[in-house]
Amino acid sequence: MAQASHQMPERIPVNLVVNGTNRDLDLAPWTTLLDALRDHLGMTGTKKGCDHGQCGACTVLVDGRRVNSCLTLAVMKDGAEITTIEGLAEDATLHPLQQAFIDHDAFQCGYCTPGQICSAAGLLAEGHAKDADEIRELMSGNLCRCGAYPNIVAAIQQAMGRP
Amino acid sequence: MNAYVGTPTSRVDGRAKVTGAAKYAGEFPADGLVHGFVVEATIPRGRIARLDTSAALQVKGVLDVLTHANRPPLAGNDEAWKDEVAPEKGSPFRPLYDDTIKFNGQPIALVVAEEWETAKFAATLVRVEYEPHGFATDLEGERGSAVEFDKPHEPRGDAAGALARAAVRHEADYVIPTEHHNPMELFATTAVWDGDGKLTVYDKTQGVQNVHKFLCGVFDKKPDDIRVVSPYVGGAFGSGLRPQYQVVLATLGALALKRSVRLVLTRQQMYGLGYRPMTIERVALGAKTDGALDAVTHEAIAVTSRYEDFARNDTGWAEQLYSSPNSRFSHKLVQLDVSTPCDMRAPGAASGVCALECAMDELAVALKLDPVELRLKCYSDRDQSENLPYTSKQLRECYARGADAFGWSKRNPAPRSMRDGKELVGWGMATGVWEALQMPVAVRIVLTSNGHAEVSCAASDIGTGTYTIVAQVAADALGLPIENISVKLADSSLPQAPVEGGSWMAASSAHAVLAAAEEVRKELLSLASKMHRSPLADAELTDTVLVDGTIARTNDNSRAVSIADAMRHGNIERIAKEKLNQFDEDKKHARNTHSAVFAEVKVDEELGVIRVSRIVSAVAAGRILNTKTGRSQVMGGVVWGIGMALHEGTVMDHRFGRIMNPNIAEYHIPVNADVRDIDVIFVDEPDAHINKLGIKGLGEIGVVGVPAAIANAVYHATGKRIRRFPITLDKLLD
Numbered sequence: 031m032a033q034a035s036h037q038m039p040e041r042i043p044v045n046l047v048v049n050g051t052n053r054d055l056d057l058a059p060w061t062t063l064l065d066a067l068r069d070h071l072g073m074t075g076t077k078k079g080c081d082h083g084q085c086g087a088c089t090v091l092v093d094g095r096r097v098n099s100c101l102t103l104a105v106m107k108d109g110a111e112i113t114t115i116e117g118l119a120e121d122a123t124l125h126p127l128q129q130a131f132i133d134h135d136a137f138q139c140g141y142c143t144p145g146q147i148c149s150a151a152g153l154l155a156e157g158h159a160k161d162a163d164e165i166r167e168l169m170s171g172n173l174c175r176c177g178a179y180p181n182i183v184a185a186i187q188q189a190m191g192r193p
Numbered sequence: 194m195n196a197y198v199g200t201p202t203s204r205v206d207g208r209a210k211v212t213g214a215a216k217y218a219g220e221f222p223a224d225g226l227v228h229g230f231v232v233e234a235t236i237p238r239g240r241i242a243r244l245d246t247s248a249a250l251q252v253k254g255v256l257d258v259l260t261h262a263n264r265p266p267l268a269g270n271d272e273a274w275k276d277e278v279a280p281e282k283g284s285p286f287r288p289l290y291d292d293t294i295k296f297n298g299q300p301i302a303l304v305v306a307e308e309w310e311t312a313k314f315a316a317t318l319v320r321v322e323y324e325p326h327g328f329a330t331d332l333e334g335e336r337g338s339a340v341e342f343d344k345p346h347e348p349r350g351d352a353a354g355a356l357a358r359a360a361v362r363h364e365a366d367y368v369i370p371t372e373h374h375n376p377m378e379l380f381a382t383t384a385v386w387d388g389d390g391k392l393t394v395y396d397k398t399q400g401v402q403n404v405h406k407f408l409c410g411v412f413d414k415k416p417d418d419i420r421v422v423s424p425y426v427g428g429a430f431g432s433g434l435r436p437q438y439q440v441v442l443a444t445l446g447a448l449a450l451k452r453s454v455r456l457v458l459t460r461q462q463m464y465g466l467g468y469r470p471m472t473i474e475r476v477a478l479g480a481k482t483d484g485a486l487d488a489v490t491h492e493a494i495a496v497t498s499r500y501e502d503f504a505r506n507d508t509g510w511a512e513q514l515y516s517s518p519n520s521r522f523s524h525k526l527v528q529l530d531v532s533t534p535c536d537m538r539a540p541g542a543a544s545g546v547c548a549l550e551c552a553m554d555e556l557a558v559a560l561k562l563d564p565v566e567l568r569l570k571c572y573s574d575r576d577q578s579e580n581l582p583y584t585s586k587q588l589r590e591c592y593a594r595g596a597d598a599f600g601w602s603k604r605n606p607a608p609r610s611m612r613d614g615k616e617l618v619g620w621g622m623a624t625g626v627w628e629a630l631q632m633p634v635a636v637r638i639v640l641t642s643n644g645h646a647e648v649s650c651a652a653s654d655i656g657t658g659t660y661t662i663v664a665q666v667a668a669d670a671l672g673l674p675i676e677n678i679s680v681k682l683a684d685s686s687l688p689q690a691p692v693e694g695g696s697w698m699a700a701s702s703a704h705a706v707l708a709a710a711e712e713v714r715k716e717l718l719s720l721a722s723k724m725h726r727s728p729l730a731d732a733e734l735t736d737t738v739l740v741d742g743t744i745a746r747t748n749d750n751s752r753a754v755s756i757a758d759a760m761r762h763g764n765i766e767r768i769a770k771e772k773l774n775q776f777d778e779d780k781k782h783a784r785n786t787h788s789a790v791f792a793e794v795k796v797d798e799e800l801g802v803i804r805v806s807r808i809v810s811a812v813a814a815g816r817i818l819n820t821k822t823g824r825s826q827v828m829g830g831v832v833w834g835i836g837m838a839l840h841e842g843t844v845m846d847h848r849f850g851r852i853m854n855p856n857i858a859e860y861h862i863p864v865n866a867d868v869r870d871i872d873v874i875f876v877d878e879p880d881a882h883i884n885k886l887g888i889k890g891l892g893e894i895g896v897v898g899v900p901a902a903i904a905n906a907v908y909h910a911t912g913k914r915i916r917r918f919p920i921t922l923d924k925l926l927d
Contacts, residue, residue, distance in 0.1 A: 036318065038253050038311060060310055069309060074220035075213020077427070079377045080460045084858040087377055115213035124211065132207040135825045139656030140210030141377040141427025147211060170864040173857060175377050175428050176656050177832025178825060179868040 044108050049117025059105050064088045066104035075115040075144050086172035089145035090114050096152025115144035130185035138176035146172045150186045197665035197675055201821035206660045215425045218397040219381030223453035229446050230312035231462055232302035232319045234294045237530040237850030238328035241292040248318040249304055254311040259303040261289050265449050273410035277403040278434045283501030288438040296532040297851045298465030303442045328530040330850040332471050332496045339494045339525035342504040350519035355488035359479025363556045367548035368917040370842035372469040374537055375857055378427020381457040382443035392447055394421045396440045399433040400692030402651050405685035407436045408444055421685040426655040431536035434692050437466050464855035467535025470496045474548030478556045484570040486517040494525045498533040502526055507545030510626050512578040515571035530850055538833055539893035542627055550623035550901030564622050565592050576783030584782045584882035587813035591789035591876050595811030599791035608912035616795040619910025625788035625898030629889035630697035635688035635773035636705040638713050642760035644742045646671055649681040652690035652702050657892055658822035659698055666703045670710035672739035688771050696890030703888055705774040712770035717744045720763035721754035728752035782882055786814040786894040792902040796910045801922030805835050811874040815889035823891050827873045830895015836863045838903035842919050
């Protein structure tokens with residue numbers, strides 16, 4: 031194998047606005063948005079469950095839309111506004127979804143929870159889900175191995191303000 | 194006083210989990226942290242002929258590549274590698290120990306680099322040549338080589354004769370595939386180098402003290418050299434009971450480099466850890482025409498590795514549950530070239546009871562009896578295997594309450610008789626059973642004069658709610674608001690606890706809290722009774738209670754001394770008490786939880802698509818400490834049952850001895866849209882025998898019986914009896 035293939039790629043400057051704060055990073059082009067958050071910014075609220083876009087634990091909002099941050103290269107989001115679980119609460123007041131998740135016991139181990147909540151925030155912004163069936167369908171990209179699904183649906187319904 | 198026990202208290206760790214503040218094993222920072230990546234074997238059996246790491250080592254940022262040839266020392270005796278829950282028979286797997294390959298996916302090298310991506314890339318450059326050996330991975334193909342695990346239980350009567358004579362008989366094989374836990378959190382360890390050969394190890398585990406003892410043995414360390422911490426665990430379901438290989442490799446890396454090392458396995462690599470073993474469950478039932486069972490036999494044939502005999506109780510449930518004068522049970526193992534199986538939610542019962550309860554449904558059909566009626570016909574108030582009464586058993590009530598909530602009486606027994614538009618509707622039911630276990634646990638309580646208490650214990654909370662129930666029990670026992678209780682768990686330096694598993698932690702930790710709280714009360718009474726004109730001057734310990742921040746007389750709470758006054762009088766700021774709680778041995782009772790599960794499925798007749806539209810699970814599990822988190826646990830178990838019934842199965846290509854679906858796109862677990870109405874009913878089950886609070890535990894019972902209830906509902910909907918799980922649509926269209 032050619033020696034050249036063993037060299038590491040050049041780093042590229044990237045600017046991300048994470049939860050309202052400008053963050054300047056030098057990242058290899060192969061670094062995902064998920065790893066940029068967790069390893070380079072030390073923001074471990076966003077979770078890695080598969081690294082292949084199969085589980086949704088890494089869901090964050092990019093310019094208001096929910097995305098799997100493990101399938102998103104950080105360099106492609108230069109200048110983007112990123113909202114993570116750490117950015118949802120305002121000071122000491124939890125986001126209505128965060129409070130609803132506690133009220134309805136919509137998690138057990140808590141590992142999928144940041145992704146579920148960010149995904150639900152994206153879902154509410156999209157405005158497509160009108161009832162429990164649509165919530166179930168549109169939240170099916172976020173796996174929960176503890177099996178809290180019915181409580182997750184109830185929590186989202188509470189935050190939506192409709193049954 | 195019970196201000197909190199029995200209430201739907203929200204999780205005390207809820208805020209940490211919904212804000213992203215909760216830190217899991219692979220998320221703890223450390224100065225100079227470096228990252229590991231595992232290289233796995235790609236053959237199931239043989240030896241490493243040549244392992245070339247030179248190209249990987251040339252990558253800028255790579256620090257080392259550890260293999261069996263250059264690693265630091267590892268213990269050479271099995272005793273060191275046998276953790277608290279290792280199988281008795283066998284020689285545990287030792288990662289990077291030598292050149293032997295025992296299973297496909299076995300770790301054979303650890304690349305350590307400054308950054309994770311670098312380690313991951315360099316791992317692709319490690320070149321391996323194997324000397325492959327012949328292998329076998331197919332349980333059904335090797336069924337003939339099954340050998341009895343241990344000696345079988347003493348049979349009752351003459352099962353073979355009774356079966357031959359039975360008026361109505363049913364016998365069949367039920368096949369449960371290998372299943373993987375797939376907790377959402379990837380297995381991870383951060384081994385923090387504290388200098389001088391000392392380490393703080395953040396590990397994904399269900400038992401920090403188990404891992405601590407194991408690491409001390411494997412690396413020849415003194416107990417003070419290593420501390421294992423695991424405050425949050427992103428699901429485990431049994432996969433974290435034994436120390437997994439990543440904790441060995443991260444520790445090995447840290448010791449080799451004298452630096453902090455993080456190792457996170459990939460989802461695919463986690464398929465090289467433990468799993469629910471595939472089993473062939475052969476059940477035979479013989480009955481009189483009125484439905485009374487005359488014979489029960491259950492033989493389980495399960496996969497294990499070549500190096501350890503892993504076996505769980507698949508058949509004992511059939512032995513215990515139903516009244517039958519003749520019975521025979523056996524558990525056989527087939528050794529294959531795979532990693533050792535491990536406990537997975539309700540190990541043994543999830544599989545064994547699935548087979549038993551499908552067989553009972555088939556018998557009910559043959560007898561033209563309602564499935565609930567058949568269970569009542571065979572109902573036993575005594576544990577049939579030991580002929581012992583139960584500490585409590587409200588299964589009859591579970592059938593009644595569950596059937597009522599489900600509307601079972603409206604069921605038309607004929608298959609294919611119920612419809613909803615183009616969908617066939619099926620109703621099925623099954624019984625669930627699990628053990629009510631309890632273990633020695635120690636708790637330390639530090640009560641300060643301002644009325645706050647810290648309650649600590651090495652036990653884990655793997656999402657089960659241990660933090661919350663410990664806080665509830667402590668708040669009640671200490672007479673303080675729950676906000677004044679802080680709970681510290683899952684640090685090996687804290688008071689003794691076993692691994693969190695088997696549904697034993699609720700009862701075990703709760704009674705340890707009570708025991709430690711009693712020591713605190715004793716000390717407070719000693720202080721308060723000596724005060725001038727004390728209202729507790731002549732009070733006995735048994736006459737006192739802690740309530741509203743005071744120590745008071747049980748029969749007159751107004752005769753009290755505040756905690757603050759008692760401590761001030763004694764001139765102390767805090768009372769610290771630690772107590773190990775041990776349960777009295779009771780050989781006169783059987784201890785079990787039970788459930789009755791009712792399932793409705795809707796099956797698209799043309800496409801074969803199956804939806805589980807409703808489940809009612811009526812559970813008798815003693816006192817429920819927290820009705821909110823308890824309900825969630827059972828609900829989660831039901832979702833697992835849906836997965837077992839319809840989705841889950843690890844698929845092996847036996848030509849290569851390699852798993853073909855090692856990811857959560859192709860190994861299907863239930864998603865939100867797969868789960869609809871789940872109604873959890875807790876049946877009142879006062880239990881004066883089992884323990885002081887009457888607690889039995891809930892972690893496992895939720896899943897047991899659910900796969901069978903769904904399979905039976907599918908039969909009722911379609912008239913097709915699928916005995917090979919999972920029940921995928923192709924099997925219905927055959």
